[in-house]
Every structure is written in C-alpha cells, then in structure tokens.
Amino acid sequence: MSEHPWSRTPLIESAALSKVAGCRIFLKLENFQPSGSFKYRGISNLMRSATHGKPSSELTNLHYYCSSGGNAGIACATAAKSMGYPATVVVPTATSAFMVAKLQNLGADVHRVGASWVDADRHLRENLLSKNPHGFYVPPFDNPIIWEGASTMLEEVYEQIPEDGAFDGVVCSVGGGSLLTGIMMAMERHPRKDGKVPRVLAVETQGADSLNASLKGNKHIALPKITSIATSLGVVRVASRAYELAQKSNVDSIVLSDAEAAMAAVKFAEDEDMLVEISCGAGLATVYNGALRKSMSQDLSDEEWREKKVVVAVCGGSDVTTRLLDEYRERFSSMHQVWVLSRDLILSANQVWRSDAETLTLGKCDLNWMVNQ
DSSP: SOOOOOOOOOOOEEEHHHHHTSSEEEEEEEGGGGSBBOOOOOOHHHHHHTTTTTOGGGGGTOOOEOOOHHHHHHHHHHHHHHHTOOOOEEEEEESSSHHHHHHTTTTEEEEEOOOSSSHHHHIIIIIIGGTTTTTTEEEEOOOHHOOOOOOOOHHHHHHHSSTTTTTTTTEEOOSHHHHHHHHHHHHTTTTTTOOOOEEEEEEEEEESHHHHHHHHHHHHOOOOOOOOOGGGGGSSSSOOOHHHTTTTTTTEEEEEEEHHHHHHHHHHHHHHOOOOHHHHHHHHHHHSHHHHHHHHHHHOOOHHHHHHHEEEEEBSSSSHHHHHHHHHHHHTTTTTHHHHHHHHHHHHHOOOOOOTTTTTGGGGOOHHHHHHH
C-alpha cells in the first residue's frame, strides 16, 4: 500500500488563461485525481485513518457511510473500492441521475433522500449508520483529517511552482470549505521569506454563497435553501473553521452567477481541452471576467501585474459531460461578450471596491447587473 492514496497532480502554466488574466496563471489539475476531483485527497485520508493500527480481524465488517452532494460521494466510493470495503452514499434528490449512476457503477449503495445535503446527512446518520456497529462516518467536508488531506494540494504547489517556489495568490471555489481550509493550513506552514502573504480568492455561486453571506453578516449563518445549479457547492452552512479562516486579511470572498461559472467551464474546455463541472467553473470564471485582477492587483501597474504568479485550483468534478457544456453554451451564450466588456472596464479602472465586510464586489461592472439589463 502506498504512503497515501491520492495522486500527485500536475501544475501547469496556462498560456491561454495567462493571456486573459494579464498575469502568470498556474493550474493545479485536481481533475486528475482518481475520483476526478480534489475531494479524493481529504476523503481518502479520512477513510484510511479508519484502518490505522487495527488488525485485519477488526476490519472484516468495516463499512463506509458518506453523505454528499456528489463529488465527496464519488471520492468515498472510489476509495472504498480501491480498499476493498463497501460504501453507502446518501445524496439529495436533486443529485443528477448521471452522478447516481457513477456512484452505482463504483459499487456504492446509493440512497436519494431530502432536498439538501443536510437532509441527506440526517437520514444517513439516523437511519443507516446508527444501525451498523461497524459503520464509519465519512462527512463530505467538516473534519480535520479531511482538511489535512486537502492541504496536500498546496503542499505540492510549493514544490512544483517554478523559480523561487513562491506565488502571489490562490483561487478556489468554495462549497463546504474543506479546500479553502486546506489551502490556508498549508500557507501557514510556509511563510514567505519576504514576509508577504499570498492572497486567496474564495469563490461561490449565487444561491450557494453561505461563506459570503456569513462574512457580510459578521455571523456564521445558514442559507434558507440552495438555489444555485452548482449543486456540488450546495452547502447551506459552510464549515466553521473555513468561516474563521476566511476572515483573515489576505482572503477575499466573491459571489458569481451560475451563468458565469457555467460559461467558464465552457471556455476552459475550449482553452485547455478539459472537462470540469460548474462548481470548478466558479473559480475559473474570475480569470475570464476580470475579477481576479480586480481582487489581487490593487495598485499594481500592468507590468507589475504581468509578473505575478497565481495558482487556480482546478478542483475538477464528475457531474459534467460535453452535452451539458453544450447546454450551458446555448443557455448562456451572451456571457462571453459581457465578459470582454466587463473585463476591459475593470482593467482600465484598475481599482478594487470592497464592502464594509471586506468582501469583493464588482460595483457598476457587476456582470449580473449587466446581464439583467
């Protein structure tokens, strides 16, 4: 058995996205993980911990139970299959038939229950896990062992980034917050020699923006419901640790529309020939729409910004097909023209607007405002 179950993924400098962003964009390709997303790092790390130091006789009846909006369940089923143990995954009823079929093909026992992950998780714990003394609970994001596993993504970046091993910023999508937490943990372990702290841009979609809503309200809150089509980001209440870390001065929180995230996934497929789901598109959209420059360049000149190195977590995701991207393209075809206009406005202004809660807003250049006119 290897030292760890996850894969060391490539870090590539993207010529296409660097040209769009105006700086050096490095893509951390977590879509290369065995389960297709970054989730495999933390989930497999937790699942492996269930077997540490135990004789095989105690593990004969081990059974993993996971509640998930999709990708954590895929990670759990993938890891369970590789380890030779059964897995039960409970997903909300809104989970696509495509994702359910993927889980079943991995050998998982799949239950579709409830309108949200909270409902699915309650059903798993109260009606399934509680009845199996050999069951092991695998939450999708809120566990320190999961965060530690997620932190290995950025640990690899420190080894892979060219030249001095330093970078100036990181972009990640946020659902439950395990990736954001892992990024912050790794950054704390690697202070820069020049004392500068890389900026982190945490991206959510409207209707799945529990982190941003909490930051704006100065209170850890739960959304009444999830309305975003980015179901992998559909957590009504972000993990408390993620909320705490997001209040650090080097973190910006931004909320984009489903349209922006969807079209970013479409553009990324065209630019890099890779399929990623809409949840991953949320982070990528900040490159295409100019929000990245607005958040991280501050008062830098174009020449200074050009030399900055920004890592974008391509978190991956399994709920994507070429047909789905075609549907996004047809539904949100006007977004590309809006991006070009908005990005030009942002870059020419070269300003950063912040709310009282220190979270990023797009002011008069807000894409959602423009699309709805």
